[in-house]
Each structure stands twice: as C-alpha cells, then as structure tokens.
Amino acid sequence: MNDEQKPLELILARNLLSSISTPGFLVDEHNELVFYNDAAAAILGKRFEEVGRLPVEEWSTMFGPFDDEGDPIPVDKLPLVVALRHNRPSYARLHVSSLKGERHAIEVAALPLVANAGGFRGALAIFWPIYEGEEAPA
Amino acid sequence: MKVKLWGARGSVPSPGPETLRYGGNTSCVQVTLSDGTMIVLDAGTGIRNLGLGLETTVPRVSILLTHLHLDHIQGLMFFAPAFRPKFDLSIWGPEAPEASLRDRIARYISAPLSPVEIRELPCHVEFMDAPHVEWDIGPARIRAASVTHRGPTLGYRITEGDTSLCYIPDHEPALGTTLDELEPDWISGYKLACGASLLIHDCQYADGEYSDHVGWGHSRLTDTLMFAHRVEAERLLLFHHDPMHTDDFLDAFHGAAVSGWQALGGDPTSIEMGVERQEIDLTPAAAA
Numbered sequence: 362m363n364d365e366q367k368p369l370e371l372i373l374a375r376n377l378l379s380s381i382s383t384p385g386f387l388v389d390e391h392n393e394l395v396f397y398n399d400a401a402a403a404i405l406g407k408r409f410e411e412v413g414r415l416p417v418e419e420w421s422t423m424f425g426p427f428d429d430e431g432d433p434i435p436v437d438k439l440p441l442v443v444a445l446r447h448n449r450p451s452y453a454r455l456h457v458s459s460l461k462g463e464r465h466a467i468e469v470a471a472l473p474l475v476a477n478a479g480g481f482r483g484a485l486a487i488f489w490p491i492y493e494g495e496e497a498p499a
Numbered sequence: 500m501k502v503k504l505w506g507a508r509g510s511v512p513s514p515g516p517e518t519l520r521y522g523g524n525t526s527c528v529q530v531t532l533s534d535g536t537m538i539v540l541d542a543g544t545g546i547r548n549l550g551l552g553l554e555t556t557v558p559r560v561s562i563l564l565t566h567l568h569l570d571h572i573q574g575l576m577f578f579a580p581a582f583r584p585k586f587d588l589s590i591w592g593p594e595a596p597e598a599s600l601r602d603r604i605a606r607y608i609s610a611p612l613s614p615v616e617i618r619e620l621p622c623h624v625e626f627m628d629a630p631h632v633e634w635d636i637g638p639a640r641i642r643a644a645s646v647t648h649r650g651p652t653l654g655y656r657i658t659e660g661d662t663s664l665c666y667i668p669d670h671e672p673a674l675g676t677t678l679d680e681l682e683p684d685w686i687s688g689y690k691l692a693c694g695a696s697l698l699i700h701d702c703q704y705a706d707g708e709y710s711d712h713v714g715w716g717h718s719r720l721t722d723t724l725m726f727a728h729r730v731e732a733e734r735l736l737l738f739h740h741d742p743m744h745t746d747d748f749l750d751a752f753h754g755a756a757v758s759g760w761q762a763l764g765g766d767p768t769s770i771e772m773g774v775e776r777q778e779i780d781l782t783p784a785a786a787a
Contacts, residue, residue, distance in 0.1 A: 366690035369645040375685060376675030477651050478594045478628075 370474045370482040371395065378485075389483040392417040392445055404467065404490060406459030417442070424457040431456075440471035444484035448473045454491065466491040500639075500662045500781040502697065503529040506545020507773030509668070509703050509717070509739035510570050517745040522775020524548070525570035526668050526739060528699065532659055533782070536637025540655060540666045540699075541565055545775065546574035553580055561636050563629070563643070564592035565668055566652040567603055576608050576615055586622040591643070593651035594628035601626035629653055647671050647687040648716035654691045662781045665695035665732070668739045673722040674714060678729055689730055696781050698732035699773065701739045705752060708741070720756055727770075728763040735760070738773040 367375075371389060375396045378385035384401035388394055394415040402408040405424055415423070421436045428434055434455055436442055443451035450472040457465050471486035506524030514523035525543030532538070539546060539562045546562075553560075560580065565571055580586045592600045601617065604626065608617050617624065629643035642656040646667055654667035665688075672678060672687040683689045692698050702723040704712055709719035717739065718726070727735040737756060740749060753772045760770045 365684060366644070367684050369647065369687060372685055372687050373647065373675075380675045476645075477596050478631075479596065480631075 367395075368476065368480075368482050370476050374474060374483075374485050383487050384489065386420075386441065386486040386488070387483065388417070388420070388441060388445060388486075390481055394420040395483070401488070404457065404459060404465050404488070406461040406463065412460075417445075424459065425455070427456040427458070429454075429456070440469045441484055441486040444471040444473045444486070448475070448481065500533070500657070500659050500664060501531040502664060502779040502781060503531075503549075504545070504773055504775055504777045505529060505549045506541075506543045506574075507738050507740055507775055507777075508543075508570075509701075509741060511742050512544045512570075512573075513742035517747075520746040520774065521740060521744075521749050521772065523742075524775055525573060526565075527574060528666060530657055530664060532637050532639050534638055536639070537561070538563060538636055538639070538641075538657060541571045541668065542575040542578065543570050543572070544574045544577075547577040547579075550574075550577070550579035550581075555583070558585070559587035559589070561589040561591065563641070563653075563655050563666075564590060564600075565654065565666070566593055566648065566650060567607075568650070568669070569607070571668075572604060572607060575604070576613055581620050581622045581624065584621040588620075588622050588624040590624065590626050591629045592626070593643075593645070593653045595651045599626065600628055629655075642691060644688065644691045646691070647674055652716075654688050656691050656695065661696075661783060663695045664697050664699070664781065665692040665730075666699045667692065668699065668701055669716055670701045670726075671714070671716050671718055671722075672726050673718065678722060678725040681729075683729065686726070686729060688726070692726070692730040692732060695730070695732045697734045697736060697779065698727055698730065699736045699738045700727060702737035702756070703739050703741045705755070720752070720759060724756065724759045724763060724765075724770075727760075728765065733769065735765075735770045736773050736779075737771070740773065 378398040382400050387396040397409045426434050440451035440453045452470045454468050467488045469488040473484050474482040505527040508525050524545035526541040527543045527545030528540040530538040537560045633642045639657050639659040643653045646654045648669045657664045701718045703717035704719040706719045757767045
C-alpha cells in the first residue's frame with residue numbers, strides 16, 4: 362500500500378470508473394497511472410491488477426499509441442498528457458496495441474480533475490473502440 | 500479528552516415521545532481537552548443546549564463544521580455564548596469555490612431565514628477554511644480531510660497525546676465500491692480514522708433501507724462496521740440516526756450492530772449507539 366491517502370476526487374473517479382462499462386484510465390497528480398477499469402482491460406489486454414501503477418514514461422508508450430498511418434504519436438499530443446500538463450480537456454482518435462498484440466482504433470476524451478478548492482488532482486480519460494466503417498465526428 | 504454528545508440525530512430534528520431516549524437534536528459533539536480548551540464538532544440543534552449549559556467563564560469555543568447542510572448548522576444562531584460581547588467564537592469549515600465560509604453561513608443567518616445577521620452578533624466571531632495541513636487548537640492537533648458526501652464535506656481527527664477522536668458524521672465511503680478488499684489508501688476517510696481511540700461515524704441506514712438511498716451521502720450498518728473494522732478503530736459510536744428511527748428501532752439496531760461487529764472479530768463492548776447527553780471520557784486512565 363502507498364501510505365499516502367488518495368484525495369477524494371481520485372477516489373470518487375475510481376469508484377465511478379469501477380461502476381461503468383465505458384473504458385476509463387485514471388492518472389494522479391504525479392502523472393502516475395493509478396487505475397483503469399475492467400472495460401479498459403478488455404481493450405488493453407490485461408487487468409490493472411496485473412499491470413499495477415506505472416509512471417508516465419511507461420503508460421504513455423506501452424500501448425502504442427499510433428496515428429492512422431501507424432506512426433507513434435508524440436507523448437505530449439496524447440489527450441491524457443494534455444489534460445495533465447495543460448489542465449484542459451482534450452480529445453483524439455488514435456490506435457493502441459494491446460498487451461496481447463491486438464490493434465484497436467479508439468477515440469479518447471480526457472479531462473483534468475481539479476478539486477473544489479482548486480487543487481490539481483490528476484486526470485481521467487475515457488475511451489471507446491471505433492469499429493470498421495465508423496467515422497469519427499468532425 | 501472528554502466527549503459529550505448534544506445531538507446524535509441526522510437530517511432533521513425529530514423530537515417526540517418515540518425519540519426520548521436517543522434524542523432528537525441534530526449533530527453536535529462537545530470535546531473538552533485536558534487544559535479546558537473546548538472544541539465543538541458541528542452546530543446542529545444540539546448546540547443550543549450546550550450553549551445554555553456553558554459556564555459564562557468559558558471565554559472561547561472553536562466550532563469545527565463538517566459541512567453546511569442544515570442539520571449541522573441550524574443551532575448556530577441559538578448558541579447563547581454567541582450573544583456575549585466578550586466571547587470568542589472561531590468557526591472552521593470546508594472551503595468551497597463559490598463563496599467564503601462566512602458568506603455561505605450568512606445565507607442561513609440572514610433575512611428572511613433569520614432575524615439576526617452575522618454582523619449583529621455581539622461576540623467576536625471569525626470564520627476560517629479548514630487548512631489542508633494539520634493545525635493546533637489548544638493542546639490538540641487537528642486534521643481535516645474531505646470525505647464522500649454530497650457537497651464539500653470534511654471529517655475531523657482530534658489528537659491529544661495518545662488519544663484520538665475521529666468524527667465523520669456524514670459519510671458514504673462504500674459508494675460505488677466495496678470496502679472489504681479495497682486498498683486502504685483508496686478508502687475515503689481511511690487515514691483520518693486509522694486507529695482512532697474513538698470513531699464517531701455515520702450509520703444512518705439499516706441495510707434494508709439503503710437501496711432506496713444510495714448516493715445520498717450516508718452509510719448503512721454493514722458499511723459502517725466494515726469501515727471501522729478496516730481502519731481498526733478502538734471504539735465505534737454509531738451516529739447520525741435517521742429521523743424515522745424510533746428508540747425501539749435503535750435498540751434493535753444496536754443488537755444487529757453488535758452481532759455484525761462480533762462477526763468481524765470486534766469486541767462487543769467497543770461498539771455503541773450515539774445517545775444525546777452521553778458522556779465519554781477518553782483520557783487514558785478513565786478509558787482503560
């Protein structure tokens with residue numbers, strides 16, 4: 362166990378992600394991956410409990426991500442990293458490679474978690490698969 | 500550290516013949532430290548009786564508000580010492596983005612809801628956001644932390660020497676999760692309550708009542724017991740009784756609580772129901 366009590370905003374975000382079937386990813390104020398839900402695990406290939414907490418250098422690269430041409434997307438262009446570093450919501454369409462080697466096209470929306478009193482607590486991303494023939498919104 | 504309950508009821512005052520023994524006044528707990536310093540946890544309607552009985556020689560009281568729902572502040576303008584010119588009143592509470600603590604409380608202590616305005620109070624009153632770091636009141640160390648409830652809500656831990664009181668009267672830590680296997684750092688209020696000499700905790704609902712109240716910000720019995728078990732509280736006091744719960748209901752509720760506590764390995768003498776006017780001496784010699 363990490364001795365530090367998680368801030369309430371992260372606890373509530375995790376509880377929300379645990380309760381929904383939309384894939385979601387949660388990162389704390391230190392940019393560390395602290396949770397993703399079972400719906401995300403179905404796309405990423407492993408449950409969070411098998412992967413564990415990861416620093417930004419690992420979680421931002423271990424699943425790809427790639428653009429439509431198959432080129433790696435720079436870390437600072439990833440929606441979750443934008444939310445973390447620039448404190449604003451962000452959206453992207455991209456491809457990830459699961460830990461089982463499967464490719465998935467997904468859309469991602471990320472938002473920063475800012476406490477009532479203004480403290481930055483981390484960021485939350487939800488994503489969903491795009492199936493062949495589906496178009497991303499303009 | 501001495502503790503006295505002046506109101507153990509939740510939501511709304513519920514006076515009447517059905518609630519005579521447990522009491523109908525809303526949340527208010529008096530904490531008296533070893534040097535006489537007085538801290539009051541919440542200002543529900545119970546604070547009225549506290550104020551009426553307070554010696555006029557007491558010069559100062561610090562009130563720690565968990566949140567600003569009416570059952571936690573309704574007694575403020577009936578707190579008699581606030582009408583004494585030489586009385587010092589310090590009020591701490593949760594910060595919120597839209598207005599200061601004073602301005603938010605003034606929505607209640609102002610027309611048309613009140614005949615008195617805060618600025619008319621004769622005492623010296625100050626309002627302060629509870630800080631994110633620990634601070635001292637008299638010989639005690641105070642810690643506040645946000646907990647799961649509706650709106651900005653704090654729990655408090657008061658520590659003097661080896662004695663610690665944790666007060667979380669409105670809390671739904673199992674909302675969207677289960678507490679039995681959750682990692683401790685992910686449990687709302689865990690660090691605040693860990694190993695407390697006495698944990699005063701929300702237990703508004705019986706298990707069968709909870710399904711109609713999920714997300715209302717309060718705990719059912721099973722979750723309160725599991726929370727207390729996980730934080731390894733030395734003593735547990737069930738608090739914030741539902742206004743519909745009569746004395747007879749709460750007697751039976753206590754029996755169910757003791758059974759559940761024992762099933763978790765708890766000592767049946769270490770769990771009790773909050774009762775208005777109940778006094779608990781937590782000083783080590785008295786508590787032993």
